[in-house]
Amino acid sequence: MRVLLGLMLLMNAHWAWADNQGAEKEGLPVAAYSLQQATGFHQFRQVTGQVVKHQEAEIGFEFSGVLEALYADQGDTIKKGQILAKQNTQLLEIEKLELLANLDKIKAQLTLAQQDSERLLKLSKSNYSAQQQLDQNRSQIAVLKAEIQVLNVKLKGMDVRLDKAHLKAPFDGVIAMREVSIGEVVGPGQIALRVLEQSNSEVRIGVPQNLLSNIQPMMPITIGGSVYQAQKRSGGTNLDPISRTVQLRFALPSDAVVFSGQMASMIIAKKREKLGYWVPMSALTNGTRGTWQIYQIEQGHLQPTAVEVLHSDGQYAFIDGDLENGTKILANGTHKVAANIKVDIVQSVATRGEQQ
The missing domain is CATH 1.10.287 (Helix Hairpins)
Incomplete structure (x- = not known):
């Protein structure tokens, strides 16, 4: 009986040793990300302004008379020379x-x-x-x-x-406001209609002085959810003493559907020259004393490496540290691993290079 029990214990020990050997051969399956060195990153600053019309006119009759007819109303598109209203x-x-x-x-x-x-x-x-x-x-x-x-x-x-006695449109545009009604006596100096030029719209935006060099001849400007490629019209000469910005003018495309006074926003990109690497945010984990770290994959094992996060766009972080170009790091799942554990790369995540 004792001999049989000994044989069973010996067999169990052998199987446990075999399991441990298999566990050492097989690593944790992970996704890897290859580092590619970049020369810097862009910092983005949003500035806002307003739409203004190149021509705006408050028009009325030159002589007194009773308003007999209106041929256009608020919101109507008009052509130059079109009759808008008529006196008796x-x-x-x-x-x-x-x-x-x-x-x-x-x-x-x-x-x-x-x-x-x-x-x-x-x-x-x-x-x-x-x-x-x-x-x-x-x-x-x-x-x-x-x-x-x-x-x-x-x-x-x-x-x-x-x-x-016939009020005519001074230019192509749109009726912004009607101030008179049929049957009303209108005379000199009284505003009948407010006309805004439909084309030749522009945006006036205050730009911080340190970002002026990053303004391009054509800039994307967002108005009412639509993005327009606006052409820089003037460089600005005066610095606002309160906002510390320079007023710039941008011409909008002739087919831009915008309204005077509408809010406009523009994103200005400023590149910071600095060697570093873009990594997914999921590759970062908390290090010691409030620092950040990543896991390098060296000879099939994870090695934690402290890094400095210089910039983030929400999906990727631009980091600096004791790293080499082409090094593979753990792409995600950092909360499930620990230092020095064995891993097997089963997936490669696309590498992000220079920021465009």
Whole structure:
């Protein structure tokens, strides 16, 4: 019995030794990440500004009158020269008819005077009294011609008044505000409509002085959820004493659908020159005394290495430390491992190089 028990214990010990040997041969399966040295990283700064229109106009009528019709309202797109509103012109049209009637009357008088002049010219050669009448006739003709000129000038002025009774768009754009209603008496100095130019919109943004060198000729600007490639229009000359920024102007594309006063934002990238490595955030773990560390994979075993985190974009961290290009590190699962344990690389995570 004792011999049998001894044999069983010997067999159990052998199996346990065999299991331990297998465990030593097989490592923990892990994903690896290869370090690739980068020359630096970009720091991003968001600045904000406002949309302004290259042309804005508050337009109205030059003469008093009753508003008879509106052909455009707030939010409507308009074209240059388009009639937007009209005053009642009934009295002006009656006055024009009176002027035309007077003109016809004066022209008839002039025709009669010219006919009399021809008759008197024949009589003046033999009759002194006919010569005197001829002089009077010529004076009358001159007066009638002068009256015709006056009436023609008044008619031109009337045409101008009639034209001014039609409010026209000064440029292509959109109606931002309507300030009058049909039936209202509107006069000089009263704003009827506010017109904003649809194209030629621009953004004015204050940029910190230390970031001016990072502004490119074309910059992406976000407005209302849409991103537009805006062209730098001016470099700015004055530094705001309060915000310590320089006001820059950026021209938006002609098809940008934006509104005056709308908020705009721009991301400025500034590169910091520094040798280091991009690693996934999942590769970092807490070290001693508030430091960070990663696990290098050396000869199939994990070796903790202290690193300095210089920058992070939420997914990757830019680190510096006693590292070499091409070194493989543990890509994730750092909370499940410990130093010096044996691992087997079963997956490789794509390496991130230079930041674009």
